[in-house]
Amino acid sequence: xxNFTPWTSLAGxxxxxxxxxxxxxxSGKIAGISGVIGGLLSPKKHESSWRAAFLTGMxxxxxxxxxxxxxLPDISGENxxxxxxxxxxxxxxxxxxxxxxxxxGIIGMGRFSKRSIYAxxxxxxxxxxxxxxxxxxxxx
Amino acid sequence: MSKSxxxxxxxxxxxxxxxxxxxxISGMVxxxxxxxxxxxxxxWDPSLMFVMGGALAVFTPIYHLVIKKRKTAISGDAxxxxxxxxxxxxxxxxxxxxxxxxxxxxxxxxxxxxxxxxGTNIILAxxxxxxxxxxHANQYLAGRFPLPFVGYRKQCGS
Numbered sequence: 001x002x003n004f005t006p007w008t009s010l011a012g013x014x015x016x017x018x019x020x021x022x023x024x025x026x027s028g029k030i031a032g033i034s035g036v037i038g039g040l041l042s043p044k045k046h047e048s049s050w051r052a053a054f055l056t057g058m059x060x061x062x063x064x065x066x067x068x069x070x071x072l073p074d075i076s077g078e079n080x081x082x083x084x085x086x087x088x089x090x091x092x093x094x095x096x097x098x099x100x101x102x103x104x105g106i107i108g109m110g111r112f113s114k115r116s117i118y119a120x121x122x123x124x125x126x127x128x129x130x131x132x133x134x135x136x137x138x139x140x
Numbered sequence: 141m142s143k144s145x146x147x148x149x150x151x152x153x154x155x156x157x158x159x160x161x162x163x164x165i166s167g168m169v170x171x172x173x174x175x176x177x178x179x180x181x182x183x184w185d186p187s188l189m190f191v192m193g194g195a196l197a198v199f200t201p202i203y204h205l206v207i208k209k210r211k212t213a214i215s216g217d218a219x220x221x222x223x224x225x226x227x228x229x230x231x232x233x234x235x236x237x238x239x240x241x242x243x244x245x246x247x248x249x250x251x252x253x254x255x256x257x258x259g260t261n262i263i264l265a266x267x268x269x270x271x272x273x274x275x276h277a278n279q280y281l282a283g284r285f286p287l288p289f290v291g292y293r294k295q296c297g298s
Contacts, residue, residue, distance in 0.1 A: 003176060005167055009187040012166020013194025016250075019158035020195070021202040026151040027144075028213030028220055031159055033249040038274050049145065053152035054159075055253060061160025062257040070161075072258035073170040080265050082245060087252075087266040089241025091273020094249060096281070097234020098222075101168075101248045102159075104235070105192055110199040111221065118227045119235040126239025131178040134243070140179055 008070075020107050023054070032103020033058075034094030097123070147215040160254035166191040169255050171246025178243055234277075 020031040027050060040051045062072060094100040097119050099108060104123070108116020134140045167173045167187055176185035212218055242248050247255075247266050255263045279285035286292045 003173060003185050003187070005173075005187045006190045009166045009190035010194040012162045012164070012168070013191035013196075014198045015158050015162030015165065015194075016191070017195035017198030017200075017202075019155040019162060020199050021207070022158070023151060023155040024213065024219065025202065025207050025210075026213055027148045027215045028217040029148075029152070030220060031155060033159075033253060034274070037249060037253075037271070038278070041271065041274055042278055046145070046148075050148040050152035053149045054156035057153040057156025057158075058160035058163075058250075058253045059256050061157045061254055062164060064157055065161045065164045068165075070165050072164060072255055073172070075171060075255075075258070075262050076260050078171065078245065078262045080262055083247070083262050084265045084269045086241040086245030086247065087269025088273040088276075089237050089244065090248060090252075090266075091270035091275075092277045092280075093234050093236070093238030093241060093273075095234070095274045095277030097231050097236075097238055100238060100250070101242075102250050106195045106199055107203075107221075109192075110196050110203050113221075114225060115222075115227055115231055119231055122232050122235035123239035123242065126236040127178050127243035128180055128239075130240050130243025131175055132181055135179060135182055140175055140182060 016102070016106060017110075020102070020110075024107070030103060030107055032099050032107060034091075034100040035098070035103050038095050093123075144215040144217060148217070151215075159250065162195075163251045163254040166194075168248075169251040169258075174242070174246035174248075174251075178246075230281075 023029050023031045029050060031054070036051045036054055039047055090100070099116065099119060104116040104119040109120055131140055163169050168191055173185060173187060176183065177188040245266065249270060252263060252266050252270065256267065276285055280287060280293055283293050
C-alpha cells in the first residue's frame with residue numbers, strides 16, 4: 001500500500017474523461033485507443049487523419065507532462081517475451097471485444113452501455129484471475 | 141481543407157495529448173501499479189480505481205447533459221457510437237482474452253501508446269505485438285483467419 005496515489009490517479013483519470021468528452025463533443029468520435037488504432041489498420045475515408053493526430057498527441061504527451069514533474073516509469077526489467085505474448089492477446093482481444101479499458105471502461109460505462117458494462121466486468125475478472133494465477137507461481 | 145476536417149484533426153491532436161497525459165499522470169503507464177491494482181488477493185493498491193472514478197466523474201455528466209442532447213458533433217459530423225446492444229460470445233471472449241493479456245504484463249493499449257517515448261524496447265515489442273494481434277482479429281472477424289479450436293468465424297448475424 002506504500003504506492004497508494006489517489007490524488008494523481010484521480011487527476012489523471014479526470015484528464016482521460018475530459019479528453020474523451022472533448023473528442024466526442026467536437027468531432028463525434030470515440031476515444032477508445034484500441035478502436036483508434038484498429039481503424040488506422042483498416043482505414044475508411046475521413047477516418048484516418050484524426051486518428052493519426054490523436055496518436056501523435058498521445059506519443060508526444062510525455063513532453064507535456066515533463067514540466068509538471070511526471071515521467072514514465074522504468075520498465076526495463078520486464079520480460080520481453082512475456083510482454084510480447086501479452087501484446088498479441090491485448091491486440092486480438094480488444095478488437096474481438098470491440099474495446100479496451102478506455103472505450104468500454106470509460107466511454108461505454110459513462111454512456112451506461114450494457115455491452116460495455118459486461119465487457120468491463122469480463123476483462124477485469126479475467127485480468128484479476130490472471131494476476132492471481134501468476135501469484136500462485138510467485139510471479140507477482 | 142474543410143472546416144470540419146480541421147476541427148477533427150485539431151481536436152484529435154489535443155484530446156490525444158490530454159489522453160496520453162492522463163495515462164502518465166494517473167499511473168496507468170506503470171505495469172507494477174496495474175498489477176498491484178489487479179492483485180486483489182495480495183498487497184492490493186486501489187489507486188487505479190480512482191482513475192476510472194475520475195474519468196467517469198468528468199465524462200458521464202458531459203455526455204448525458206450536453207453531448208446526448210445534440211444531433212451532431214460541433215464539427216457537423218455524426219456521432220459514431222454503436223447501436224449494437226447484443227451481448228454475444230465475441231464480445232465476452234474478446235474481453236476475456238484482453239483481460240488475460242492485461243493481467244499478464246500490466247499494459248493495455250492507451251498506456252502503451254503513451255509510453256512509446258520512454259525509450260525501452262519492452263514497450264516497442266508490446267506495441268508491435270499488439271498491432272499483429274489487431275490484424276489477426278480483423279482477419280478472423282472477416283472470416284479469413286482460423287483460430288485454434290474454433291476454426292473460421294461463421295458469417296451469420298453480428
